[in-house]
Amino acid sequence: MKRAHYTHLLLLLLGLPFLAVSYHDYADALTKSILFFEGQRSGYLPADQRLTWRGNSGLGDGWMAGTDLTGGYYDAGDNVKFHFPMAFTTTMLAWSVVEFGDCMPPPDRRNALVAIRWATDYLLKTVSQPHRIFVQVGDPIADHNCWERPEDMDTTRTVYTVEAPNPASDVAGETAAALAAASIAFRSSDPGYAETLLRTATRVFEYADTYRGAYSDNSNIRDGVCPFYCDFDGYQDELLWGAAWLRRASQDDSYFNYLQNNGKTLGADDNINEFGWDNKHAGLNVLVSKEVMENSKYSLQSYRASADSFMCTLIPESTSYHIEFTHGGLIYRPGGSNLQHATTISFLLLVYANYLEKSSQIVNCGEVSISPTMLRQIAQKQVNYILGENPKGMSYMVGYSSLYPQRIHHRGSSIPSIKDHPKAVSCNEGTVYFNSSNPNPNLLVGAIVGGPGEDDAYDDDRGDFRKSEPTTYINAPFVGVLAYFVANSN
Secondary structure: OOHHHHHHHHHHHHHOHHHOOOOOOHHHHHHHHHHHHHHOEOEOOOOOOOOOOOOOEOOOOOHHHOOOOOOOEOOOOOOOEEHHHHHHHHHHHHHHHHHHHHHOOHHHHHHHHHHHHHHHHHHHHHOOOOOEEEEEEOOHHHHHOOOOOHHHOOOOOOEEEEEOOOOOHHHHHHHHHHHHHHHHHHOOOOHHHHHHHHHHHHHHHHHHHHOOOOHHHOHHHHHHHOOOOOOOOOOHHHHHHHHHHHHHHHOOHHHHHHHHHHOOOOOOOOOOOOOOOOOOHHHHHHHHHHHHHHHOOHHHHHHHHHHHHHHHOOOOOOOOOOOEEOOOOOEEOOOOOOHHHHHHHHHHHHHHHHHHHHOOOOEEEOOEEEOHHHHHHHHHHHHHHHHOOOOOOOOOEOOOOOOOOOOOOOHHHHOOOOOOOOOOOOOOOOHHHHHOOOOOOOOOOOOEOOOOOOOOOOOOOOOOHHHHOOOHHHHHHHHHHHHHHHHOOO
């Protein structure tokens, strides 16, 4: 990359005038980003369901294993419940409330807690039996070969189960993190529920740590979860991540010691520039840095150093800069569903900025010193891009602004609602709706799609799932990001 482009990016990320006063309605976007989760619900829908085109679904889930696994969320535009990304979604929703709940208008905070509880009630079911973890419901091959509404599902609802001594450190570690983080979110409003979550998180983490290994390495699991949500990056990060959240939630020194003693052996210094449903390293380092900066726990300094290093990769004038941006200014990673990187990294930028500011510190990136304000400006640029300040001039959140994706890759959104078309739409009958060039009949309000590629191009094509499919784990961190900017738009 030429030096002139470094300067261009620095101006783009840190110095444009519109970052000072934004015209975006962050409050509207926040409300809609939370509403999206109601469109992803599985199970019996409550009377106060606001996306009324949805109906009950997956009511027999769990019967193949002799247990109740109704509820939870579909991860994206299909009808499978993948528990690994669902748990990560839950952790990020909870972290959004823990870190930025005070920035949320009361109705939004209340609805965010409802969204978290829809997930945690389900996750509690997945770990309710001793020495057994349910890691997925639904045969993804059969599901992906059909285009049908969740209300009409007639594909096999296989229950994928891991039993001791077989490993599931990744799913169990992430589930422990989700329950522990949620226990903090619920502590003031429902202390009894919070205690249940924390107690269960402790037990689930014991399973994760005792029977070490990736869930997708089990022969009875691999064909069901791969290549969709295989553990590609190893299970070690989820062990540290789970321990970090249990430390935050309980203040138990045993988890502090775990982080201190296992950081090196479990690879806390590896892959530190990634954060998402499969790789927790950057988030782990930011989370643990709070202990270093605010509580002077210097034996965890290596986590702080890794967090600083990650922040420096985003700064064009830093010698360690290497995160790629599109010409329009969007964080870009190859592989599809790109906005998941923009939302998770923006979240980490804002959280880290808060930790730095509270402890009156900055990030040193060689010859460049980075203030909390600079990190927030980079995050705001990403938010504004997603909401419409981009070369296409369109919002990538459905229902926000006047120009947004109309043909998202989402079965329930693209097929007429069961309320308008009561007759079942079978597996193959839905194909006509998939192939249609018409806009989706049901608006999945608040859904953030996978987004544009490295050329900032987006064609609003239902068939291009890498760009047009929304996921819960794109939205979840964005809830916290938007909450921050509702209270701090300037």
